[in-house]
Amino acid sequence: MVLAYLLSVIFTQPVVTMEAEAIQPVALRPVANLKAKDTPNDAGQSIDLSWELSPDSARVKRYEVYRAESAKGPFEKIVEFLVPTTAYTDADTLLRNKKDYYYRVDVVGELESRASSEIAGPVQAKPEWFNTNRIPVLVFAVVYGLLLILYIEFAKRDREMFVRRIAGLDAIDEAVGRSTEMGKPILFSFGIGYLTDVATLAALSILRRVARRAAEYETRILVPNYDPIVMTAAQETVKQAFSEAGRPDLYQEGDITFLTADQFGYAAGVNGIMLREKPGTVFLQGVFYAEALILAETAHSVGAIQIAGTNMATQLPFFIAACDYTLIGEELFAASAYLDRDPQLLGSLKSEDIAKLITVGLIVVVSVVGTIGAVLTSVSGESGILRSLTEFFNSGFERLVSFLTTS
Amino acid sequence: MKRTLPLIITFIAGVFVVVTFFIPREPFGSLEQRMLVWYSILGGFTLLLGIDSLIKHHTRKVARREKDWFYSLVTLFGLFGTLAAGIVTWAKYGTPLELASLNEVGGFFWVYKWIMVPLQGTMFALLAFFIASAAYRAFRARTFDATLLLIAAILVMIGRLSMGVVPATLILAVLLVAAGIHRLLIRKPVFGAVLAALGVGLGVLVLAFPQDAIRLAPQVQEWLMSVPQTAARRGILIGVTLGTIAMSIRIILGIERTYISST
Known part of the structure; x- marks a missing residue:
């Protein structure tokens, strides 16, 4: 009997203790330093929250964020996180501007044991009148605007403006002449851009020049379009160019048509026109994506001279490989200034070059500062002048990179 | 007036959008998006113009048996x-x-x-x-630039090919020697000799140091893609961005007018 009692004490005691431990929830410590502030540089209706993790974060199963309109509550749960989190932006559409809000973050552990943080607030969401993150853009725009005005004034005063030769633009007249000699039409494609694309607008100025020459040489010009608005603009441009050349009678609206608003449908349509009409010259100017090489290679296969131009960096290698002449990026935007030789346009082109020079200069400065910082980091100790210099260069590098990337 | 009015509208709309870019507060903050919605609505209507053009063009061709x-x-x-x-x-x-x-x-x-x-x-x-036909034309070693392009492309391909660095390099060496001989035959002795020497040198090197070739090829490929390729690409992107800004300012200020008809 005694033996049985002793055995029961020995074998049952630990089990009872373990169950007791499992049932008792272990107290958690809450998140610390909860801060709530209006989200900067926004349209309002947004509050940023930040906090430090609970010292018991290893045992925390989830974090719950609560919001209330009064410090006394009632608090409403707005979000929960199953992974350790230290920040949240409350951008609930129900949030009202200039109204007090209070926040609390709860940590929840085993058996729903929980610990609430201190209440943060009152805090108000406010809309801003100026986005300070965009100050570098403003600085750049002002500097660039001043340069633009300055160089336009220089141009107006008949100062000589040197513009380097752009082979693709010089070849326009020759290409139109070639089509005329061969008795074949000219094909002009804007790609799949819209009129809101700057590249399409730039291409329109090239079309004007091409159409004018085509009218002078009495050569037919075909412009299949992807976008109806671009088609309308192209019709107007060609019509005007034909009038300027004194040959409005040659203008045929039916040659400037809408094909389709489908990318590969458009590529198939333009290819079909190329294979049937066998143009002597093909202009591919504007916005192009995967259809770029399909069009360029088909134009090559029918023996057309090709002058391409786009601002799409991914398609430029294809054009360079497949076409006779390619306007690379900015050359396309320089077309109107280059072709018209208008002093104001040339002045703006020159200011663009100066802005580019400034950008390159900034990149060089950033590279030098970054390199010096990296070298000093590897050789400097914990203190002394070298350490201060290292910090100076490293922080300068970070600021410059931030400025450039924001711009 | 037909030309002035669009320029005035462009100037006001352009300046307004630029100013609202710096103002996050509503209704300014979402104005750009709202204008794009308006453009889409207008675009929907202009589709009718497109369909009209399409039907007219093709009906005429069918009717006249062109x-x-x-x-x-x-x-x-x-x-x-x-x-x-x-x-x-x-x-x-x-x-x-x-x-x-x-x-x-x-x-x-x-x-x-x-x-x-x-x-x-x-x-x-x-x-x-x-792509295959364009690559063939682009990579023919007709000029110094095209040869550089060819060599860079082959180095990248060698670094990425699953067939292995040594066989790929040997194929490259044979191709270079063949290109060199071809140049010699068409009486371009200096260029031909350089190409052939390059091919022979590359073949000998890869056979003499196969382990180093296997180690270096992916590094060379990586360097070509991340340094010269990225630098050229960024240069183009900076030019495109500045060109876009310049063109936009020219359009807003009415300096660039070639897109507006005066007829």
Whole structure:
């Protein structure tokens, strides 16, 4: 009997203790330093929250964020996180501007044991009148605007403006002449851009020049379009160019048509026109994506001279490989200034070059500062002048990179 | 006036959008997006212009039996056929965008799935062949630049090929020697000799130090892609960005007017 009692004490005691431990929830410590502030540089209706993790974060199963309109509550749960989190932006559409809000973050552990943080607030969401993150853009725009005005004034005063030769633009007249000699039409494609694309607008100025020459040489010009608005603009441009050349009678609206608003449908349509009409010259100017090489290679296969131009960096290698002449990026935007030789346009082109020079200069400065910082980091100790210099260069590098990337 | 009014509207709209770029507060903050919505709505209406142009052009070709009029007939059949499929689906389900029409012959989505998608896929697949033919023309070592391009392309391919660095490099060496001999035959002795020497040197090196070649090839490929390629690409991007800003300012200020008709 005694033996049985002793055995029961020995074998049952630990089990009872373990169950007791499992049932008792272990107290958690809450998140610390909860801060709530209006989200900067926004349209309002947004509050940023930040906090430090609970010292018991290893045992925390989830974090719950609560919001209330009064410090006394009632608090409403707005979000929960199953992974350790230290920040949240409350951008609930129900949030009202200039109204007090209070926040609390709860940590929840085993058996729903929980610990609430201190209440943060009152805090108000406010809309801003100026986005300070965009100050570098403003600085750049002002500097660039001043340069633009300055160089336009220089141009107006008949100062000589040197513009380097752009082979693709010089070849326009020759290409139109070639089509005329061969008795074949000219094909002009804007790609799949819209009129809101700057590249399409730039291409329109090239079309004007091409159409004018085509009218002078009495050569037919075909412009299949992807976008109806671009088609309308192209019709107007060609019509005007034909009038300027004194040959409005040659203008045929039916040659400037809408094909389709489908990318590969458009590529198939333009290819079909190329294979049937066998143009002597093909202009591919504007916005192009995967259809770029399909069009360029088909134009090559029918023996057309090709002058391409786009601002799409991914398609430029294809054009360079497949076409006779390619306007690379900015050359396309320089077309109107280059072709018209208008002093104001040339002045703006020159200011663009100066802005580019400034950008390159900034990149060089950033590279030098970054390199010096990296070298000093590897050789400097914990203190002394070298350490201060290292910090100076490293922080300068970070600021410059931030400025450039924001711009 | 016909020319001045659009310029005034452009200036006001342009300046307004630029100013609102710096103001996050509503209604300014979302103005750019709202204007894009307006553009989309206008675009929807202009589609009618496009369809009008398409129908006129192809109907005329069919009516006059112009050259290749049959293709115009196919285009018109495609246009009206798709329209009919949309109307039938609409009549049946109350919307042309009913997914159930995917499995019904002649349904709107059936037309999309079984006609549009394969046609688009076919056009896209053609790109592979066009890349091959364009690469052949671009990589012919006719000039110094093209030769550099050829060498860079082959180095990148060697670093990425799964067949292994040594066989790929040997193929490159043979190609270079062949190109060199060809240049020698067409009486370009210096260029030919350089190419042939390069090929022989590369072949000998890879056979003498195969382990180093295996180690270095991926590094060379990585360097080519991340240094010269990225630098050139960024240079183009900076130029494009500045060009876009300059063009935009020219348009806003009315300096650039070539896109406006005066007739």
